[in-house]
Amino acid sequence: MPGVNRRIPAGLVSAVVVLLIWQVVGSVGPLAGDSFATASEAIVALIGLFADSQFWVAVFETLQMAVIGFALSMVIAVPLGLLIGLSRFTYRSTKFTFDFFKVIPPIVLIPIAILVIGPSIAMGIALAVFANVFAVAIQTAYGIRDTDPTLLETMRCYRMNAFQQIRYARLPSAAAQIAVATRLAATASLIVAVVAGLVGGAPGLGRLAALYQSAGTADRTYAVVLTLGILGLVTSRLIVRLQRRAVFWSGR
Amino acid sequence: MTTAAISIRDVRMDYPTPDGVKHVLGGISYDVTEGHYVSIVGPSGVGKTTLLRLLTGLAQPTAGEIIVAGKRLSGAPEGLAVVLQDYTRSLMPWLTVERNIALPLRNEKISKANVRQRVKESLTEVGLEGSERAYPWQLSGGMQQRVSIARALAVRPRILVMDEPFASVDAQTRFDLEDLVLKVRADFGITTLMVTHDIDEATYLSDDVVVLYGKPATVSDIVSIDLAFPRSQVETRNDHRFAQMRTRIYEKVRGLS
Ligand SMILES: Nc1ncnc2c1ncn2[C@@H]1O[C@H](COP(=O)(O)OP(=O)(O)OP(=O)(O)O)[C@@H](O)[C@H]1O
Ligand SMILES: [Mg+2]
Numbered sequence: 001m002p003g004v005n006r007r008i009p010a011g012l013v014s015a016v017v018v019l020l021i022w023q024v025v026g027s028v029g030p031l032a033g034d035s036f037a038t039a040s041e042a043i044v045a046l047i048g049l050f051a052d053s054q055f056w057v058a059v060f061e062t063l064q065m066a067v068i069g070f071a072l073s074m075v076i077a078v079p080l081g082l083l084i085g086l087s088r089f090t091y092r093s094t095k096f097t098f099d100f101f102k103v104i105p106p107i108v109l110i111p112i113a114i115l116v117i118g119p120s121i122a123m124g125i126a127l128a129v130f131a132n133v134f135a136v137a138i139q140t141a142y143g144i145r146d147t148d149p150t151l152l153e154t155m156r157c158y159r160m161n162a163f164q165q166i167r168y169a170r171l172p173s174a175a176a177q178i179a180v181a182t183r184l185a186a187t188a189s190l191i192v193a194v195v196a197g198l199v200g201g202a203p204g205l206g207r208l209a210a211l212y213q214s215a216g217t218a219d220r221t222y223a224v225v226l227t228l229g230i231l232g233l234v235t236s237r238l239i240v241r242l243q244r245r246a247v248f249w250s251g252r
Numbered sequence: 253m254t255t256a257a258i259s260i261r262d263v264r265m266d267y268p269t270p271d272g273v274k275h276v277l278g279g280i281s282y283d284v285t286e287g288h289y290v291s292i293v294g295p296s297g298v299g300k301t302t303l304l305r306l307l308t309g310l311a312q313p314t315a316g317e318i319i320v321a322g323k324r325l326s327g328a329p330e331g332l333a334v335v336l337q338d339y340t341r342s343l344m345p346w347l348t349v350e351r352n353i354a355l356p357l358r359n360e361k362i363s364k365a366n367v368r369q370r371v372k373e374s375l376t377e378v379g380l381e382g383s384e385r386a387y388p389w390q391l392s393g394g395m396q397q398r399v400s401i402a403r404a405l406a407v408r409p410r411i412l413v414m415d416e417p418f419a420s421v422d423a424q425t426r427f428d429l430e431d432l433v434l435k436v437r438a439d440f441g442i443t444t445l446m447v448t449h450d451i452d453e454a455t456y457l458s459d460d461v462v463v464l465y466g467k468p469a470t471v472s473d474i475v476s477i478d479l480a481f482p483r484s485q486v487e488t489r490n491d492h493r494f495a496q497m498r499t500r501i502y503e504k505v506r507g508l509s
Contacts, residue, residue, distance in 0.1 A: 148341050150336065150338055150341040150342055151341060151342060151344065153310055154334060154336065154342045155355075156308075156309075156310060156327075156328060157308045157309075157310065157328050157332055157333075157334040157413070158328070158332070158333070158334070158355070158356035158359075158407065159327075159328050159330070159332070159356075159359055160355070160356065160358070160359065164358065168344065168347075168355060169344065172344065172346040175346075247346075249345035249346045249387065249389065250345075
């Protein structure tokens with residue numbers, strides 16, 4: 001039914017289905033009760049939070065940690081990755097170490113971060129940077145190394161120098177990889193910013209959710225979770241759009 | 253008097269492999285006459301691409317030397333242009349057709365307006381006028397290969413090296429591209445070296461067909477194609493001498509004589 005598809009986005013259909021299931025599971029069955037809010041309760045609570053300045057401050061703080069953490073990661077990791085990628089030696093010797101750090105979940109660093117930095121905005125930013133910097137750097141370096149050898153040889157035949165090869169072949173080739181890394185880093189920054197509050201006491205939506213939970217207001221806790229879902233969705237949609245424009249040739 | 257544009261002198265090439273050294277080229281000697289179109293044919297894996305890599309300075313021979321314009325080759329010679337089989341990987345997808353063609357011109361001291369003019373002329377030469385703003389991936393395979401050829405022409409090359417340039421296009425496009433390079437030959441007289449698997453194509457286009465054969469490879473035959481220019485797909489290919497020459501080359505490539 002192409003006519004129907006055009007008017008109702010497929011994503012909306014599944015969202016409605018999920019909300020309905022949530023509503024039913026929260027109303028009947030073993031999970032029903034005070035500690036579990038239904039979809040309608042969460043939505044009502046969320047609308048209530050819109051009038052609460054504490055909520056908006058938390059949204060701002062979370063975004064602040066995520067955005068600054070993300071931006072810092074990129075500013076550090078992209079040039080670092082470019083440098084690492086320029087020689088096969090630095091790439092090979094760095095890759096192992098970076099891959100090692102890459103897989104350490106930032107959450108395990110929270111105890112250390114609390115000791116060293118304290119539960120603050122700075123801590124959220126630091127954790128987001130840690131979460132991303134190694135992965136983005138390695139991905140960037142990979143893009144530089146992975147430049148099509150045919151392209152580079154063609155350039156050498158036309159007597160183009162090393163600088164021109166970097167400028168016109170290696171960097172654009174890395175751009176496609178950087179774009180992928182950007183998308184992952186953006187959502188990871190958001191997640192880490194929230195976890196820093198939830199587990200580490202850093203300000204923002206994470207801490208707010210923890211507060212609501214200990215206060216026994218399950219509906220508000222779920223409202224925060226809903227907010228995070230929406231923020232995450234908007235972020236990744238936005239990045240995908242930018243990505244399509246910035247590396248329009250990739251995947252062709 | 254004819255002069256050698258490229259002189260290949262007793263060139264040998266070995267590759268190191270896990271189980272010892274592999275002798276690929278075993279003493280190749282051949283002089284390419286200025287302005288000639290030379291095809292290199294031979295069985296798969298004989299070392300044709302290897303020889304081209306040596307001629308473009310991408311690799312250094314184990315022994316022997318290649319002389320271009322009186323100098324021993326080290327690195328790509330001046331005035332070289334290349335067209336490779338894999339057009340999808342030799343054009344930059346992030347640059348428009350115009351910027352792809354203009355890229356090698358960065359090393360020449362010519363004005364922006366002149367660059368634009370050259371791009372335009374080269375595109376017209378290959379029958380792609382007006383495609384400046386397109387991206388390579390928006391074009392068909394045959395058109396992309398034309399862009400590669402236009403890029404080669406734009407540098408006003410003295411030497412054109414092509415590795416199976418028409419292998420990945422359909423038969424009709426192939427004929428068109430063959431006639432295109434014949435026209436380029438007539439217009440500019442560029443010294444051209446082409447590797448091909450297609451013996452008919454080699455015979456149709458060339459002044460000389462060089463056959464490589466053996467392990468390690470040596471020049472097993474040099475066939476002078478003394479068919480008149482301009483050549484035509486129908487008449488030239490129906491000439492009984494065309495048939496004789498292609499048969500001779502075929503037998504050499506198959507190691508039958
Ligand atoms: N970098 C390399 N290292 C080791 N062996 C190589 C290398 N490049 C090519 N060879 C070997 O050298 C031989 C000649 O290869 P080459 O690519 O020159 O053949 P070709 O005549 O172009 O073949 P085809 O017609 O299939 O393209 C092959 O046996 C190949 O395996
Ligand atoms: Mg080959």
